[in-house]
Amino acid sequence: MAQSKIEELLQHKDRLPRQQQAICEYVSQHISELDSLTASQLAKAVGVGDATIFRFLKNIGYESYGAFRADVKRYAIQFSQSSYWKTLASLDSQKELGESSLMQVFSAAIDVMDKSMTATLIQGLNEAASLILSAPKVGFFGLRTSKPAALYFYYLLLPFLSTVQQLGYDEHFIFERVRQLPTGSVIFFITSWPNTKMTIDVAEFCHQCGHRIILLTNEATCPIAAYADLLLQMPEMEGQYSIAPYILMADALAKEIGLRLRPESLRQLHEADAILAEWGVTNWSDR
Template sequence: MDDLVKKIQGMSLTRTDAEIAEYILANLNTIGFQTSTSLAEAIGVSDTSVIRFIRKLGFKGYADFRGEMNARAARQINQVQQDLSPGEKYARSRAQLKQDSLISDVGGYTLENLQKSFAQLDQGTVGQVVDILLSSDRKYIAGFRGTACCAQYMASKLLFLTPHVVPVTHADATAVENVLDITDKDCLFLYSFPRYSQICGVLMDIARENGAKIILMTDRRTCPLASKADVVVVAQVEGLGFTNSYVAPLSLSEVFLLAISGQRDVTSTERFNRIDAVMEKEKLY
């Protein structure tokens, strides 16, 4: 926000401009949530005065200004959140949670994560992921701590569609031992979100050295691990509370699974019939 602050400080301001400027500078982290009308009412000036001042700052209009403020606030939040431990996130979020609006607040965060994630996914990427998974002999599906739920879901459903699926969900020596034998005929599907566990980079390096294809699902294309992957899938995991929200990664995983099922009819295979028979006999529903 320093550039905006410097710009305002260097301007020649009328009394009304000064009032608007003072309010904006005092509410930099939340100003993007206000409409021009609510901002004008809070300051005690006209809507026209607010829009005129926003244009003096170099913005095309209030929507342009509001979008920039939200983007800047999000960048600051993301930078802070990535460096926080779960305990620190808990301490921070506990003071901010509103118990009487948890349902709508969590719902809002979840829907926004889903919308942003699906907006960044295209059919070409889906096709790449499906091709890699179906053409690989062994599919190593990895995710640790919070992302273990994503890896477990993907691995269990994928195993129903194709054999030789290896879940890797423990961030210890067994993860290395599992992936060490990966070959150029295999692939690694890795889930990794802030704070990007170091073991994820280790596994990607092993897979890359052995010639295996790598699919990475993460929160941004510029994350530290993205350069090691053949395909990067972006999923938003910003949570209202002390941990990431994995609804979006799970939903994107379902897209890949459905795309695979659309290309491979497993119901007529001997493998499927044997699975179905055992499940029915042992009541493993």
């Protein structure tokens, strides 16, 4: 079976010569992108010569690059139907087993930050801050692994922005809660591909209710984009799934909103500090 052939190749790539291992490693980390690459483009991306690509193909039993690419595409379709495909890819990888996982993850995070410094994303951040500040209510919604990011963003704004609401506490009553929001509210969706059906359904309902939608996602083809007033697409971390890009955007947006609300945001934060100290919520005595 063709898919099994590719799967076996990726699982046993450590048996190949070093440069051919590098090809396999690149394929495993960019499995959904290979269909758009020529053999020469793949060679350039890996950092090897064209001849190495064709030696690799011959070594693994392919007479043409087209046949190999077609098998990879079929395998990618099957592989990416797992909700955990990024985690599977990172754990299945044999890349530098001696390399620290901490170094791999932190390096990928630095790469995400570098890729995020675009004029489009900076403009999107400013537009998102304006939408949030102009809304009568602002709801945050995320499910599964996106839920912690939605909660985090909500908690960042809560001390100085009274219009925020968390909609993800009990998704079973989400439609009732959305219906009760004043028309023109902003709903901030955080969702990663593959998106849950409920997240898509809630976005459609929000749109029908006349609410504005900000979508923070890792995939521009997300179905919610059809309803979104603003799309914020964050680059993915190389080689594994992470909500770190969403956390970074939440930090940046919360800072921008706080700055625009000065001096009122500062007053609110000082008052919150005083209440926490009065009731002994936080403990600074050991510092």
